[in-house]
Amino acid sequence: MSRFGVAVLASGTGTNLQAILDQLHGQEEGVAVVGVASDKPGAEALERARGAQVPAATFPASEHPDREARDAAMADWLEGAGADLIVLAGYMQLLSPEFVGRFRNRIINVHPALLPSFAGIDAVGQAIEHGVRVTGVTVHFVDEGVDSGPIILQRAVPVRPGRDRDELEDAIHRTEHALLPEAVRMIAAGRVSVDSANGRVVTIRQQRT
């Protein structure tokens, strides 16, 4: 099987990057993490990349004239690294429309809610404030909107009666660490496509046995 190159963008601790490194990188599925990019020079995700001998680079806003220029430089670097798929794993910057268009349906994001509920920042806090009993995790393709692209996978997470934020965040993170690698594995296997008739609908083919 030929190598499927995955690049990861992260702004923070990079636990979702670690889940991909642990569960997919260099395993039999042929997935290789080929690069990690961050907007934050001190992001712990960069350390995790170095720990796994994966090329890492930073693209701080301060070093580029504007977002378009920053994203263009990052896109060039990601293509050079051999990225077939770009995974946003706690990447806190909105990507430019040019970047999104250049990698159409090749960028995915993991969001800590069952979209379309609770898009945007602090989805866990939004869910607790709204009083829902069920929230969850969504992996979706990235389009020009905020958490609005076609949905690939979702998994529900119950909100316990005490509504403890730390407990709920832990449960959601555990779910992310399972669901995001699962989505990458399915995409790498060529099982995922966006319906040409309805661009919101993602088709997942059964696994060959």
Next chain:
Amino acid sequence: MSRFGVAVLASGTGTNLQAILDQLHGQEEGVAVVGVASDKPGAEALERARGAQVPAATFPASEHPDREARDAAMADWLEGAGADLIVLAGYMQLLSPEFVGRFRNRIINVHPALLPSFAGIDAVGQAIEHGVRVTGVTVHFVDEGVDSGPIILQRAVPVRPGRDRDELEDAIHRTEHALLPEAVRMIAAGRVSVDSANGRVVTIRQQRT
């Protein structure tokens, strides 16, 4: 245990009414369905009420000068029937603010989606069109908005890869027929309250053992 009177409003076939009759009416929890009201004279729900010897009445819009008058007449009838709780079970009319205010936090609705996603009509169709992988059922208190009141219970229902509408509707109906009686049972047992500090948050006390 004293009797807890439940009135049901229904516009259609009344399968959720039937679930309440089958699972709660006259059982040991002390819940009695004391009345069934409909805006539709031909609603099958009315037949189900008669079949269970439950008083039934119709309040068609055509027989009242306006919605406020219709809802006031219906409210009088429901109070006279001894309703402690009013359950909307496929009731397709928006209730007047006066009606909602008169029975504040004593009206509940079952909605075929995980609110706040897919409020309003055809929630199942909305979910399929949006391409979600998880939808579900919500039981919530009714306020002046559309499917916007405090959430009591939610349960997730997966959307199968084929996105077959009939199959998904069946799964959602089965979930409704379990979740709605469960919510009524908890309310009748005095276990459910709306948080006075945050009116969106519903507290459910543990069951006494």
